[in-house]
Amino acid sequence: MNDGTAQPFDIYLVGVGGQGVLTIGEILSQAALAQEIPANFYPTKGMAQRGGFVKAQLRLGREAAGANIPERSADLVIAMERSEGLKAVRFIKLGGDFIVWDHVWAPTAVMMEQAPYPTLEHLSEQVHSAGGRFHDLHPHDLPKGLSENIFVLGVALNNTALGRLLQPDLVRAKVEERWPEAAAKNAEAFRLGLGFYR
Amino acid sequence: MQRKIVSGNEALALGALRAGVKVVAGYPGTPSSEAVAFLLAKKPEGVHVEWSANEKVALEIAAGAAWAGQRSLTTMKMSGLNVAYDSLISIAYSGVNGGMVVYVADDPGVSAGMAEQDSRGFALMADLPMLEPATPAETYRLSQAAFELSQRTGSPVFLRLVTAVAHSHAALEVEEDPPPPPELPILLERDIQRYTKAGAAICMAQHRDLIARLEKAEEVIGEMGLNQLTLAQEAGGLGIIACGATAVYLEEGFERLAKLGVSPESLSVLRLSSVHPLPRQEVARLFAHCSALLVLEELEPLVERELIVEARRLGYAGRIVGKLDGPFSRIGEYGLREVVEGVAAAVGLSLPKDLLRGLAAEGQAAARPITVCAGCPHRGTYLALNRAIRLLKFKKDEVMVTGDIGCTILGMNPPFHTVWNEVSMGASLGIAQGYLAAGLKTPVIATIGDSTFFHAGLPALINAVQHQAPLTLIILDNGWTAMTGMQVNPGTAEAFQREGWQRLDLAALVPAMGVQQFFQVDPYDLKTTTETMVQAIALPGVKVILARRECSIQSKRRGLRFRRVRVLEEKCTLCKLCITTTGCPALSIGEKAVVIDPAVCVGCSLCAQVCPAKAIEKEEIG
Ligand SMILES: Cc1ncc(C[n+]2csc(CCOP(=O)(O)OP(=O)(O)O)c2C)c(N)n1
Ligand code: SF4
Ligand code: SF4
Numbered sequence: 001m002n003d004g005t006a007q008p009f010d011i012y013l014v015g016v017g018g019q020g021v022l023t024i025g026e027i028l029s030q031a032a033l034a035q036e037i038p039a040n041f042y043p044t045k046g047m048a049q050r051g052g053f054v055k056a057q058l059r060l061g062r063e064a065a066g067a068n069i070p071e072r073s074a075d076l077v078i079a080m081e082r083s084e085g086l087k088a089v090r091f092i093k094l095g096g097d098f099i100v101w102d103h104v105w106a107p108t109a110v111m112m113e114q115a116p117y118p119t120l121e122h123l124s125e126q127v128h129s130a131g132g133r134f135h136d137l138h139p140h141d142l143p144k145g146l147s148e149n150i151f152v153l154g155v156a157l158n159n160t161a162l163g164r165l166l167q168p169d170l171v172r173a174k175v176e177e178r179w180p181e182a183a184a185k186n187a188e189a190f191r192l193g194l195g196f197y198r
Numbered sequence: 199m200q201r202k203i204v205s206g207n208e209a210l211a212l213g214a215l216r217a218g219v220k221v222v223a224g225y226p227g228t229p230s231s232e233a234v235a236f237l238l239a240k241k242p243e244g245v246h247v248e249w250s251a252n253e254k255v256a257l258e259i260a261a262g263a264a265w266a267g268q269r270s271l272t273t274m275k276m277s278g279l280n281v282a283y284d285s286l287i288s289i290a291y292s293g294v295n296g297g298m299v300v301y302v303a304d305d306p307g308v309s310a311g312m313a314e315q316d317s318r319g320f321a322l323m324a325d326l327p328m329l330e331p332a333t334p335a336e337t338y339r340l341s342q343a344a345f346e347l348s349q350r351t352g353s354p355v356f357l358r359l360v361t362a363v364a365h366s367h368a369a370l371e372v373e374e375d376p377p378p379p380p381e382l383p384i385l386l387e388r389d390i391q392r393y394t395k396a397g398a399a400i401c402m403a404q405h406r407d408l409i410a411r412l413e414k415a416e417e418v419i420g421e422m423g424l425n426q427l428t429l430a431q432e433a434g435g436l437g438i439i440a441c442g443a444t445a446v447y448l449e450e451g452f453e454r455l456a457k458l459g460v461s462p463e464s465l466s467v468l469r470l471s472s473v474h475p476l477p478r479q480e481v482a483r484l485f486a487h488c489s490a491l492l493v494l495e496e497l498e499p500l501v502e503r504e505l506i507v508e509a510r511r512l513g514y515a516g517r518i519v520g521k522l523d524g525p526f527s528r529i530g531e532y533g534l535r536e537v538v539e540g541v542a543a544a545v546g547l548s549l550p551k552d553l554l555r556g557l558a559a560e561g562q563a564a565a566r567p568i569t570v571c572a573g574c575p576h577r578g579t580y581l582a583l584n585r586a587i588r589l590l591k592f593k594k595d596e597v598m599v600t601g602d603i604g605c606t607i608l609g610m611n612p613p614f615h616t617v618w619n620e621v622s623m624g625a626s627l628g629i630a631q632g633y634l635a636a637g638l639k640t641p642v643i644a645t646i647g648d649s650t651f652f653h654a655g656l657p658a659l660i661n662a663v664q665h666q667a668p669l670t671l672i673i674l675d676n677g678w679t680a681m682t683g684m685q686v687n688p689g690t691a692e693a694f695q696r697e698g699w700q701r702l703d704l705a706a707l708v709p710a711m712g713v714q715q716f717f718q719v720d721p722y723d724l725k726t727t728t729e730t731m732v733q734a735i736a737l738p739g740v741k742v743i744l745a746r747r748e749c750s751i752q753s754k755r756r757g758l759r760f761r762r763v764r765v766l767e768e769k770c771t772l773c774k775l776c777i778t779t780t781g782c783p784a785l786s787i788g789e790k791a792v793v794i795d796p797a798v799c800v801g802c803s804l805c806a807q808v809c810p811a812k813a814i815e816k817e818e819i820g
Contacts, residue, residue, distance in 0.1 A: 033201070041366065041368070044365070064446050065450075066450065067362035067365075067366045070450075071556035072554055072556045083563045086559040087563055089558075090555075090558055106564070107566045108569075108612065111787055115564060118563065118564065
């Protein structure tokens with residue numbers, strides 16, 4: 001349980017509709033509720049079902065929290081898509097963790113080689129210039145068929161200060177509550193994430 | 199009471215239930231939609247909940263119920279308030295018997311599209327009280343308070359939320375299933391002095407009453423303690439007036455300011471929940487206590503202007519820092535940065551240049567123009583229309599295709615580039631008639647969704663019929679109000695209407711409106727749809743094409759698949775035409791051939807119909 005000394009912790013999530021970006025925030029909100037840690041979760045989906053930009057902001061540990069995380073203030077950024085990750089750079093705080101799941105969701109113009117697409121190095125440079133700690137995860141880090149968002153959730157809990165605020169076991173339980181039918185698969189994705197070090 | 203995570207919209211709905219609301223009517227519009235959607239799904243006992251045909255109708259239903267002595271709620275996004283305002287001003291003049299709350303959602307920062315309209319202006323214009331919460335928890339309280347205020351003053355009361363509050367989710371104590379609304383007698387009051395606008399004397403008397411109710415509201419708001427004033431120990435410091443959502447950034451701002459050497463104890467704060475009327479007593483106390491004031495309000499400087507007027511009236515000479523005199527913009531949302539920079543500007547503190555300003559890296563991100571979903575019926579309609587224009591030997595830049603609100607507007611984007619403009623619900627028809635009246639000789643085509651057609655397209659089509667404006671109207675009938683999250687509309691299939699509701703079939707309605715040239719097509723059938731369009735566009739008079747096929751998000755949810763499609767690798771020449779013409783998100787480029795993602799594809803077969811090499815095979819199911 002929260003002893004009232006929980007440090008505020010801000011998480012900025014970005015990705016593309018359909019990647020489960022909002023789900024990460026929902027699960028963490030549920031875990032925070034169970035630990036009696038105040039939370040404000042603010043999803044912005046625009047037109048999620050059409051593969052558009054999705055972002056969500058989760059502010060943990062503040063009694064009254066404005067929905068928007070100030071620039072240079074996020075303790076953790078989770079980007080589920082490389083190019084979309086660039087949109088989150090302005091929010092990372094000095095020394096904050098920036099996790100990117102290096103998935104490339106190419107818009108048609110990029111697919112047709114009519115428009116450029118950023119390299120991972122470019123994103124990494126930007127995050128470093130902003131003072132963030134860059135962690136890149138790759139589709140080959142995870143066996144096929146397992147949920148990448150659950151994997152990334154595990155990675156975040158083990159590699160950042162988030163794991164000191166929210167209990168990983170509780171988060172796992174919330175994942176299970178949400179998809180009882182996929183419990184085994186998700187437990188595996190979560191376990192691989194928790195055990196993941198680079 | 200139960201502690202659970204609710205959104206601002208749900209908090210508003212639950213607050214209304216707790217306040218004994220009996221009638222709820224709204225029209226979908228982001229970010230307001232979840233309030234009614236939540237109640238429709240919840241089916242609270244004894245409460246009438248509906249999606250109405252448009253916001254004006256919704257507001258009138260709420261008003262009728264409130265005249266009959268019951269508590270009512272109407273919900274809409276800011277654009278909807280423009281539609282409803284005509285009735286609202288009349289109802290404001292008459293006042294209400296049961297408490298009536300008008301929920302309007304504004305969108306500073308435009309996360310949902312349309313305008314950065316500041317609906318607080320409507321409260322000023324209509325002399326109606328308006329409350330505005332900063333968090334979901336406050337929304338729950340203010341939603342209940344708004345009913346009390348309305349009941350005690352006899353005035354409809356606005357409740358305004360911005361997107362960041364409406365879509366925020368937080369854990370709070372709520373009563374999930376409050377008792378059904380109390381059985382109140384249905385008032386039947388015949389009083390033309392009050393309920394009609396017959397003559398100058400009546401209207402001016404009502405106007406006087408309206409102003410009196412607003413003054414009463416100021417008093418009641420004071421009694422209810424809705425605004426919080428905290429004066430600094432020492433006089434002579436800065437006073438901050440924080441409106442609505444901005445208030446919640448103050449506490450965080452205090453932390454940062456303390457680090458910069460500004461002591462929070464030196465600041466006086468008025469947290470304004472009633473944006474209209476301005477609580478003049480509290481303002482006078484701030485004037486008496488503070489040497490300068492900082493106004494935190496998103497969008498228009500409305501409170502700022504009122505403060506300047508009050509300052510003049512009361513002879514206050516301190517500086518009022520905001521948008522007219524100060525660092526703030528009328529564009530976009532406020533956050534912590536505005537709090538810190540505003541206080542710094544007001545106390546003359548210089549800040550490190552990059553404080554709260556991050557590294558802008560998004561310029562390098564790939565552009566991601568939104569397109570319609572895999573299997574979207576609108577794709578077929580726009581592909582066919584582009585073909586029809588070509589077959590009629592026109593260039594695309596010669597044929598005006600007016601657009602309307604909804605997923606249908608995605609016809610403006612690649613790969614279609616079909617639609618030219620977007621104004622407001624139903625405007626595709628009026629704008630099209632304007633081009634014709636201006637003398638345009640090339641074809642004029644209007645495109646509109648089913649919900650939008652019911653909402654505001656009907657009178658515009660009637661106008662076209664009466665004046666025989668030779669336009670071609672395409673109604674993209676996907677059976678749902680899709681873009682706002684799949685609400686039921688009058689044309690939604692019978693199976694999805696609530697028990698006791700009746701569906702209106704556009705295929706019967708439109709011909710009955712005097713449209714003599716009416717066609718119906720299936721947009722999954724590219725050839726017939728194209729041929730029909732070619733035929734219709736060339737005809738004189740008003741032509742209407744009903745392009746009917748259910749939204750694929752909805753059909754997919756029910757597990758419907760239309761055809762099995764398969765790329766024949768040996769035939770695919772990798773010309774990529776399927777991708778460039780359809781833009782379907784299920785298609786991508788593989789090593790030897792185009793690849794179809796079976797998890798995304800719904801089998802509309804449009805890709806197969808455009809493939810010149812016949813490399814995509816389609817097979818009927820069932
Ligand atoms: C006056 C007004 N009310 C509500 C909205 C919100 N809104 C945007 S799109 C849309 C749905 C349109 O539905 P439909 O015409 O059926 O088109 P679809 O999205 O289903 O293709 C609505 C209600 C608005 N923009 N303006
Ligand atoms: S939600 Fe429905 S109507 Fe809208 S783009 Fe997707 S399939 Fe088309
Ligand atoms: S059939 Fe072709 S166009 Fe239709 S959804 Fe499947 S891949 Fe997309």
